Amino acid sequence: MTKQISLFFFLTFITFNISAADNYGDITVDKVTEIYDGDSFKVNIHSWPDIIGKEVIIRVNGIDAPEMNAQCEKERLMAQLAKQHTANLIEKSFRVELKNIQRDQYFRIKADVYVDRVHLGNSLLTNKFAVPYSGGRKHNWCE
Numbered sequence: 001m002t003k004q005i006s007l008f009f010f011l012t013f014i015t016f017n018i019s020a021a022d023n024y025g026d027i028t029v030d031k032v033t034e035i036y037d038g039d040s041f042k043v044n045i046h047s048w049p050d051i052i053g054k055e056v057i058i059r060v061n062g063i064d065a066p067e068m069n070a071q072c073e074k075e076r077l078m079a080q081l082a083k084q085h086t087a088n089l090i091e092k093s094f095r096v097e098l099k100n101i102q103r104d105q106y107f108r109i110k111a112d113v114y115v116d117r118v119h120l121g122n123s124l125l126t127n128k129f130a131v132p133y134s135g136g137r138k139h140n141w142c143e
Contacts, residue, residue, distance in 0.1 A: 023100055023101065023102060024101040024102065024103075025101055026097060026099045026100070026101065027045055027047070027048075027097070027098050027101065028095060028096070028097050029043040029044070029045060029058075029097070029098060030043070030044050030045055030046045030047075031043065031044040032090050032096060033055060034055075035083060035086055035087045035090060036057075036083070037065055037066070037067060037068045037079050037082060037083045037086075038060075038065030038066065038081075038083050038085060038086050038124055038129050038130055039059060039060040039063055039064070039065035039082070039086075039121075039124065039130060040057060040058065040059050040060070041057075041058055041086065041090070042055050042056065042057055042058070043055075043056055043058055043096070043098075044056075056109060057108050057109065058098060058108075058109050058110070058111060058113065059104060059108050059109065059110040060110070060111070060112075060120055060121045060124070060130075061100060061102070061110045061111055061112050061113075062112070062121050062133060062134065063121045063124055063125060063130040063132060063133050064131050064132075064133035064138050064139045065079065065082040065124060065129055065130040066078040066079035066082055066129075066141045067079055067141075068080070068083065070141065070142070071142060072141070074141065075141035075142050078129070078141055079141075081129060082124060082129035082130060085123070085124065085127060085129050086120065086124070089116075089118065089120065089123065090115055093115045093116045094116055095115075095116055095117075096113065096114070096115055097113070097114040098111035098112070098113060098114075099111060099112045099113075099114060100112045105135075
């Protein structure tokens, strides 16, 4: 019986740690402080300590939008349009939510972003301001 209880707690601990490492939950943003481009912006989250919740960079999960510091003019122009799309949604919003919060390979926060219940990633994809991204090589916007 003691072995069964020990095994139960061990499996519970392992299961909890695996799921906790993959997803950090959901949170409502208190303030968007800067929009960098279509798929990244900075926020303040007052319920988190300042070291992790003030001016924290958020990347939109599952998409690749053009970069502002691009190598070609075509990508820079597309990046400005993507940024404006994101800014328009966020600036008019009442609520910005981060769901399915994770860390990316650079230890930044990535999340499914909802702006007044509109999925930002899907909105960028639908309007052709981004392409799907699941890791690996990024899209070449200059072609």
